[in-house]
Amino acid sequence: MGIILLWYEIDSHNPVIQKICSGNKNINCNAVLGSKQAKFLFETLSWSEVGFSYFSGTLLFLFIHNFSTSSLSLISWLTLFSISFVFFFFVYQGLILKQWCRLCISIQAILLIEVSIVFYTNWYKIAIDFILIPSLIAILFFPILVWKTIKFAIQKDKDSRFNRRNFLRLKNNTSVFFGLLKESKKIEYNTENIGLVFDNEKTKYSVVKVCNPYCNPCAEAHPVLKELLERELIELQIIFTSSPEKDNEEALPTRHLMALAEKQNSKLLHQALDDWYLANEKDYEEYAKKHPLKDEIKTQTKKLKVMKDWCDLEKIQHTPTIFINGYQLPAEYEISDLKNILV
Incomplete structure (x- = not known):
């Protein structure tokens, strides 16, 4: 008792x-x-x-x-x-x-x-x-x-x-989130025709993900954004920070993805992103065997340069950097929080 x-x-x-x-x-x-x-x-x-x-x-x-x-x-x-x-x-x-x-x-x-x-x-x-x-x-x-x-x-x-x-x-109050969002850094330079774009005319949320193919936090962000995209809650644009130099091996996955995007096969591109970001080990040679290309990979330098120049102009300091409707995701929020807010 x-x-x-x-x-x-x-x-x-x-x-x-x-x-x-x-x-x-x-x-x-x-x-x-x-x-x-x-x-x-x-x-x-x-x-x-x-x-x-x-x-x-x-x-x-x-x-x-x-x-x-x-x-x-x-x-x-x-x-x-x-x-x-x-x-x-x-x-x-x-x-x-x-x-x-x-x-x-x-x-x-x-x-x-x-x-x-x-x-x-x-x-x-x-x-x-x-x-x-x-x-x-x-x-x-x-x-x-x-x-x-x-x-x-x-x-x-x-x-x-x-x-x-x-x-x-x-934190999950949308009024609080968008109030903080409007106080965050705003995109100053045009992102049209840059990177990978997944349009969605039904949504009111536009997300720009600035990332690096070998960045672990970028890989962790991928399934979250993929889910939001599949639920038709966002449209997504992916911009890579990879340097365009031809001898830069770290840029090979970026070149590969940009080349695959030229095929205009959304299902193929989604699968290619999954195969890269969800892999336990980032092995480009194995990845290239799974998604074979001929010489298309060699013609992506200009696209990489456009993305790199944009990142430099916007002074991107880290990856992933996320922008929602043109404003940078506030530091108080994780990318996973978007699942509770962007509804």
């Missing part, structure tokens, strides 16, 4: 707890456990924690001392002392608050049962061994210290999840 009270402290809105703690107008755990009298020592300690400490601490004390008669005697007197708390909470709930807490009543009932056992067994008549008192005090404090540590970790995690949930709600 003490554990349920602690559970209430960290998750009072839990449906199970609410079911236990509600019933009619006179049953209200929130009113009792949320009142000023439910906490003391500058509100650092709650009666729920004291109850947990009492039950777990006394049980631990008895186990440590093998339920010896001297330990039973000391616990018996502590139990008799608890009658004052039973009386206090009955008066407080019934006469002052006029609200009852089922959990608190259960605790009081258990204490009264313990008192009855003490009188029945006459353990309180056994002489107290005062040497055991420091041990009892230390053991009673131990559960509180353990619980405070656990509670802090649980509350920290709960707050973190709550803050993240609120942050995501704010």
Whole structure:
């Protein structure tokens, strides 16, 4: 029962707890456990924690001392002392608050049962061994210290999840996103007839992806943009940063893709992009075997130069750089966030 009270402290809105703690107008755990009298020592300690400490601490004390008669005697007197708390909470709930807490009543009932056992067994008549008192005090404090540590970790995690949930709600708000987008860097130079273009007349979102064929983050962005394209939420333009020099082997995949685009086969081009960006290893020789070309690859220098010049003019600093409707994706957003925003 003490554990349920602690559970209430960290998750009072839990449906199970609410079911236990509600019933009619006179049953209200929130009113009792949320009142000023439910906490003391500058509100650092709650009666729920004291109850947990009492039950777990006394049980631990008895186990440590093998339920010896001297330990039973000391616990018996502590139990008799608890009658004052039973009386206090009955008066407080019934006469002052006029609200009852089922959990608190259960605790009081258990204490009264313990008192009855003490009188029945006459353990309180056994002489107290005062040497055991420091041990009892230390053991009673131990559960509180353990619980405070656990509670802090649980509350920290709960707050973190709550803050993240609120942050995501704010982050995925389209008004917030487009407000930040309008404050971002704007494309200054024309992108017409540059790179790979996948048109979509139905959408209101135009995405420009500036990338490098050997860039891992570019590869991670590919499936996200592909999904948005397939859902007809965006039109996509891919501009490569590859240098146009003929001896630049890193530009070979770019040349290959630009040559494939000349075939004007959208399905083939999509597959070629998948085969390159989704591959575990970027092996151009194997890739070229899968998508064979003749001499078309050698005639792509001008296209690469146009793309490289555009990247230099726009001062592209990293890849991938994403532009939405002509504005650079704000730094606060990941490309994966677009799936929740561009709807």
